Amino acid sequence: MLGSLASWVAWFFLLALALKFWMEPRGYRLRSTILKLILAGLMLGAIFLSYATLKGIEPAVSFLAVLVSIKILEAHTAREFHAIVMMAWVLCLCGFLLSQDFAVAFCLFVAFALLIAALVQFHRGSSPGAFWVPLATTFKLLAQAAPVVVLLFLLFPRINTGLQLRIGDFHAAMTGFSDRLSPGGIEALANSSEIAFRAEFPDSRTGPPGPMYWRGLVMWRCEGMEWRGPYSPTAISDSSRPYPARDKAIRQRITIAPHGQRWMFALDRPVGIPSGAALARGNYLYSVRAIRKPHRYEVLSSIEPIDKELDAYERRQALQLPASITPAVRELAASWATHDSEPRAIVKSALQFFRTQGFRYSLSPGEYNKNDLEEFLFHRRTGFCEHYAASFATLMRLAGIPARVVEGYLGGEYNDLGGFFLVRQADTHAWCEVWIPENGWMRVDPTTAVAPDRAGLDLSSFLAGRVASGEMATGRSALFTRLTRLALVNQIRSIWEALNYQWDTRVLGFDADVQDVFLTSLGLTKxxxxxxxxxxxxxxxxxxxxxxxxxxxxxxxxxxxxxxxxxxxxxxxxxxxxxxxxxxxxx
Incomplete structure (x- = not known):
């Protein structure tokens, strides 16, 4: 809750509590009406300076917290204590509007229960058992209210957002990658622990064999080291495509976190388009609306290639090149085509170039701009996945092979307790696809030529392995590194992630559609x-x-x-x- 509010609001609230504990035994309290108005005005000005506006949920909650703080300083009677408790309950509700994360919900529930206990103790006075008796009474009250709460949750009509509410600036809430792949774009997400989505495999608990490339966006527009996706995705029909056999398809059940964009994720070659989604040119899914709440869907992905023909429009798009390519880069690509014009041989030569010419995989390769392709290929030779994907796809086009860049995620952390894969923003990855006439679009990941272990691991596990082997330094303390390797710490983290997953899917995801299914299973018609x-x-x-x-x-x-x-x-x-x-x- 506090993460979206100005930090000084929480400090002001804690300061008011501390002053109240100091003032009450001495009989002091904030009495002057003029002083209270001046203090409220100053806090209102500070809120405007912090948010640059007085409109929105964050400024409103901040002002309510300030008013509660001032009320704490002036409170002296039983009536004022009751008013503080009521306002604090409203603050708890506002906290849930700001964030519905499991950790925030748990903390708000504890705060709500403690407020009830404080109210109980206030009416008991200084009688014996001042600690346990109010808590026991609070537990009885909550237990008595629980059946009604559960009944309302399951049966009360709701709108299609479930319990996930997003109030405020949606553009500011956008997370993850964008539709522009530029040097340093994915690198900036490498340290992000935010969740992108969770994936289950109903037909195979441990997931498919081999690396998991989660397709998110296909980019056609080449500008050297920078690539762009389409401004408006072009939908293609899925009905005319051959449906894969059962043993040639992978079923996934994905719960995607809100990211403010429209793209959805699936393993390569998705088929069977989920409700509310479309298939774009380039074989990737996108939502008809921006994803601003957790969204759960099921999709199939074909193991074998689907498209065996490349139309003229896609060929032109897949061979487009900027005019800024330097002669040295053009000569490099032409040398591969001159040696052997067969597409597979050219791909092999390019991968061999990255593998043998001293290229390094690094989270901090330094700054590049979109015209620094020659600098990357012949001089610095240090980059992250976006550098290798962008340069490789450009080289393929220079060699006459249709190519495009795919942006998505690679790998995922498996949770044994929940039976799902957790994919974080840090797992963002970029790779290439090249057109092979007899096979169609074929995935090529040039990053694996430089860092072969990356394909089989999520980024955190891959970096941890490199740190353990001494190939890469870590910016974290040795104590923190040792703690993260403890089995007990990992077990607690797995339990917490499993609880978060159940909270997101069973509670926040209980929207109008899920409620309809539930009522139908009970024999009730809505x-x-x-x-x-x-x-x-x-x-x-x-x-x-x-x-x-x-x-x-x-x-x-x-x-x-x-x-x-x-x-x-x-x-x-x-x-x-x-x-x-x-x-x-x-x-």
């Missing part, structure tokens, strides 16, 4: 939001009546049986004229 809401409210009302009756029976005073028999005896005596005076006892 006739509309209003009738379903009325049915849910009726069920909740009946449950509350049952709960109230049960509480009444539990709290009713128990009558002594002997006392009851004696009172009945006295009533019978009174009916025959023998009345007992109020002062007379049973003896």
């Amino acid at each position: 006739s509309g939001p209003l009738p379903l809401a009325m049915q849910v409210l009726i069920v909740i009302f009946v449950l509350l009546i049952i709960y109230a009756g049960w509480t009444q029976l539990r709290t009713r005073r128990r009558v002594d049986r002997i006392q009851a028999l004696y009172e009945r005896y006295c009533q019978k005596l009174a009916r025959i004229g023998v009345r007992r005076d109020p002062c007379e006892g049973p003896v």
Whole structure:
């Protein structure tokens, strides 16, 4: 929650709490109305300076946190304490609007429970058991409310966003790679731990054999060391393409994190387009809308090549070259074509060039611009995956072979507990595809000519192996490196990731479509939001009546049986004229 707010807001709130603990025993409090107005005005100005606007969820939540802080400083009566607790509950709700991550939700739930405990303790006063009794009462209250919460979650009508809410500037929320591959673009994501997506393989728990290249975007526009994707993807029909046999296809179930763009991910050669998506020229998926909430879909990928013909339009696109290519680079590509004009031989010669001419794989190769192709190939020879993919595809086009660059992800970290692969932004990768007449588009990853182990590992595992072997230095401390290698630490991390995955798919992903499937499985038909809401409210009302009756029976005073028999005896005596005076006892 605090990650999207200005850091000084949290410090101001903590400072107010500390001052309150110091002021209360001494009888001090913020009394002056003028001073409170001046303080609120100064904080409002600080919020405007921090966000450059007063509109939006972040400035509003920041201002509410400031108001709560000022209220803490002036609070003195029971009524003001109740107001602080209510405002703090509203802050918890605002925190959930800012972020629905599992860690944030857990912290907000703990804060909500502690506020209830504080309210309970406030009404108990200084009675014994000041710590455990309020917590026990809070647990009972939450346990009693849990059935109603679960019922509302499952049955109450909802809009199609589930519980995932994104309020604010969507452009600022864009993450991951862009539609422009420029030197340093992917390199900047190498240290990102943000999640790109999670993937399951329903037909094979451990995934397909071989490296996993997750296709995201195909780039056709060549500018030397810089490549660009299409401004507007051109959709192609999937109905005319041959559907692969069952044993020649890989089924994937992918839960993609919101990234603000339109591209979706699948293993190479996707078929069977998911709902709400289209297949673009270049055989990659893109969503009809920007992905701004977790999205779960299922897709098939063919193991064998699908396209066996290259039309004239794609050929022109796949051979386009900029005018800025230097003569030295042109001569290099021409030498391969002169030696052997067969496409496979040219590809082999290019890979051999990268493998034997002292090229190095590095996270910090230095700055290049789009016209530095000759500098990279003949002088510095140090780069990341985008440098090798862009230069290789350009060389192939110079040699007369249609080529394009594919941007996506490579590998993924397997989670044994959840049975899924976790792909992070750090796993962003770029590779090439070349057109071989008898085979169609063939994947070629020139990075593996320089770093052969990269294809079989996610980037974190690959870098950890290089650090362990002494081939690469690490910027982290030795203690941190040792901790990350401990089996217990990795086990805890796997458990946490599995919980996050269940939270994202089972809770945040429970949207209107999933609710329809759930209601159908129960034999209920969703006739509309209003009738379903009325049915849910009726069920909740009946449950509350049952709960109230049960509480009444539990709290009713128990009558002594002997006392009851004696009172009945006295009533019978009174009916025959023998009345007992109020002062007379049973003896």
